[in-house]
Amino acid sequence: DTGVSQDPRHKITKRGQNVTFRCDPISEHNRLYWYRQTLGQGPEFLTYFQNEAQLEKSRLLSDRFSAERPKGSFSTLEIQRTEQGDSAMYLCASSSGNEQFFGPGTRLTVL
Amino acid sequence: QKEVEQDPGPLSVPEGAIVSLNCTYSNSAFQYFMWYRQYSRKGPELLMYTYSSGNKEDGRFTAQVDKSSKYISLFIRDSQPSDSATYLCASRLTGGGNKLTFGTGTQLKVEL
Numbered sequence: 001d002t003g004v005s006q007d008p009r010h011k012i013t014k015r016g017q018n019v020t021f022r023c024d025p026i027s028e029h030n031r032l033y034w035y036r037q038t039l040g041q042g043p044e045f046l047t048y049f050q051n052e053a054q055l056e057k058s059r060l061l062s063d064r065f066s067a068e069r070p071k072g073s074f075s076t077l078e079i080q081r082t083e084q085g086d087s088a089m090y091l092c093a094s095s096s097g098n099e100q101f102f103g104p105g106t107r108l109t110v111l
Numbered sequence: 112q113k114e115v116e117q118d119p120g121p122l123s124v125p126e127g128a129i130v131s132l133n134c135t136y137s138n139s140a141f142q143y144f145m146w147y148r149q150y151s152r153k154g155p156e157l158l159m160y161t162y163s164s165g166n167k168e169d170g171r172f173t174a175q176v177d178k179s180s181k182y183i184s185l186f187i188r189d190s191q192p193s194d195s196a197t198y199l200c201a202s203r204l205t206g207g208g209n210k211l212t213f214g215t216g217t218q219l220k221v222e223l
Contacts, residue, residue: 004154031209040119042199042213043155056208091154098143098162100211102154 002026004103006092012109013082020078021106025094032075033093033100034067036060043091043102049075082110114138115202117214126223130187134200134214137181141202141212144176146185149197149216158198159185190221 005024013019025032030051035043046065047057051072061067064082069075079086087110093100117134124130132146143162147155159174161167167174175184183200197216203209 006154033210035211040215042115042117042201042215043211045210045212048208048210050208056210095209098209099145099157099160100209101157102147104154107152 004092004094004101006090006103006106008106009104010107010109012111014111015082015084017082018078018080019082019108020076021090021092021108023075023077023092023094023103025074025092026096026101029094029096029101030072031095031100032069033095034075034077035091035093035102037089037091037105038087046077079108082108084110086110112137113214114141114212115200115214117200117217119215119217121218121220123220123222124190126190126192126221128190128221130185130190130194130219130221132185132187132198132200132217132219134183135181136183136202136212138202138204138212139178139181140204142205143203143209144174144183145201145203145211146172146174146183147199147201147213149199151196155199192221192223195220 033048034046037043049069089105145160164178173186199216201211
């Protein structure tokens with residue numbers, strides 16, 4: 001399968017713990033995006049990378065969130081000191097042109 | 112007010128019906144328009160994308176954009192039970208990193 005992959009698919013954690021998600025984009029896609037989706041809503045943009053450079057961050061991305069794409073390939077999204085409001089589906093997408101292709105998402109539940 | 116508005120439904124239609132899904136947007140600078148299909152607990156799947164105004168057809172799906180009224184439509188012909196999903200419209204600017212602004216999604220159920 002050469003699509004966008006995300007790991008883990010599901011994560012349950014306790015409030016206050018740190019979590020890290022991984023995204024592997026489609027090979028050779030230079031742009032990588034993170035979105036967050038809550039129940040009954042569309043995805044909301046969090047941040048994006050062009051190659052290894054993080055070029056834009058949404059105001060939704062608080063100081064507890066950090067994202068990296070160290071070699072311009074895979075990316076990680078870390079949430080520190082998780083809160084119940086962080087419970088959502090975290091989606092990764094990649095692009096080399098006008099179309100964005102999404103991965104299956106990581107569903108985070110914060111207890 | 113959200114930049115992209117979409118009726119959340121649910122919308123229920125009989126098999127074989129023509130389905131019309133719609134969105135409105137407020138940012139006149141949006142130039143690209145997409146429709147994604149999302150099955151429960153899955154990631155969004157790109158169905159159609161169009162640039163500026165006009166129609167685009169792909170099999171049973173037709174996407175329509177009217178920039179003068181800021182209106183986006185997706186038509187599904189001969190709807191099938193497998194079309195039951197949430198349909199998300201999305202828009203973006205030219206350049207600016209290509210980040211997408213989504214509507215809330217319309218839940219569609221096609222019944223036998």
